[in-house]
Amino acid sequence: MHNHAYHNYEQHNESTSRIAWAFFLNVSFTIIEFIGGWLTNSTAIMADAVHDLGDSLSIGLAWILGNLSERESTSRFSYGYRRFSLLGALINGIVLIIGSIWVLSEAIPKLLNPEMPVIEGMFGLAVLGVTVNGYAAFKLSKGKSLNEQMLNWHLLEDVLGWVAVLVVSVILMFIEWPILDPILSIAFTIFILINVLRNLWATTKLFLQATPNDDTANTIRExxxxxxxxxxxHHLHFWSLDGEHHVMTAHLELSKLIEPTRQLQLKTEIADRLSGFGLEHTTIELEFPNEPCRDQ
Known part of the structure; x- marks a missing residue:
């Protein structure tokens, strides 16, 4: 038992270390991107810098919340600290939306009056972007935690984005099409906005304690x-702490009086039945025939 606990502790430390390493690498490169985008006059690089800023926030929050989620529940936070991740996701979404609107405000006017970016600088940053994000994705691909797997997809998206910047910079070396830069930045930004708005809506619903999955709720009821x-x-409530760990409470109205021994047996059977749903917390109240419900 001790060895198992130690193994889990070691795994958690390794996961936290990889996420922390990816965070500092991503933040450093995001700063370089904003400076490079300004120096090269490239809105495409600025758009990717905003995307990387969002990823840096995601990684940073995953790092902090990965440690915070290990804390025991307290009298003040009786469900623990998992719900903080939803707050982090909301903040992340709002920052990305503001950043995306700013990029669009810069890129759209350049469609009418496109300016040639500094191609050599754009090419150099693109090579650096593919290398840095590719290496970070490779490091996180070794992780087995859900946090690491999700963040790895973010970094792979960044790699593809930088490949696109690299291709455009090579084209601009041979053909003077400055309009490609704002077109690429607008395409990046619209792609980011669509994903952010979809995730932000899903996060907001969970934050407002909407049912995480209607089909699962109906299956639990049946x-x-x-x-x-x-x-x-009645009073069947099914909601989520963070999108992964769910909570369920319900009042079960019994059809007849049953002996205490059978009550205990029934509770055990209910617990076994609910174990397949991976619920973090459950509260079941048995109500006898003609017993008034105090929550009515």
Whole structure:
């Protein structure tokens, strides 16, 4: 048991170390991107810098929350600290939307009056971008945690984005099409905005305690109603702490009086049935026939 706990502790430390390393690498490169985008007069690089800023926030929050989520629950935070990740996702989404609007305000006027970027600098940053993000993605690909897997996809997106900047910079070396730069930045930004708005809406629903999955909620209801002693279910609440760890509470109205021994047995059977749903917390209240519900 001790060895298992130590192994888990070691795995957590390795995961945290990889995420921390990726965070500092990404933040450093994001700063270089903003400076490079300004010096090369490239809105495409600026657009990717905003994307990388969002990824840096995601990685930083994953690093902080990865440690915070290990904390025990307290009397003040009785469900623990997992819900903080939703707050982090909301902040991240808002920052990305503001950044994307700023990039569009810079890029759209350049469609009418395109300016040639400094091609050599654009090419050099693109090579550096592919190398840095590719190496960070390679490092995180060794991780098995959900955080690392999700962040790895973010970094792979960055690699593809820099490949696009690299291709455009090579084209501009041979053909003077300065309009390619704002077109690429607008395409980047619209892609980012679509994904951010979709994720922000999903996060907001969870933040407002919407049901994380209607099909799962219906399956849970049907599963509880399948017990012969259960006549009806009310006050069934199914919500999520962070999108991965869910909570469920329900009042089960019994069809008849049952002995304490059977009550205990029924609770055990319900617990076994619910174990397949991976619920973090469950609260089940049994109500006998004609017993008034205090929550009505």
């Amino acid at each position: 599963s509880l109603l399948s017990f012969a002693e259960v006549k009806e279910i």
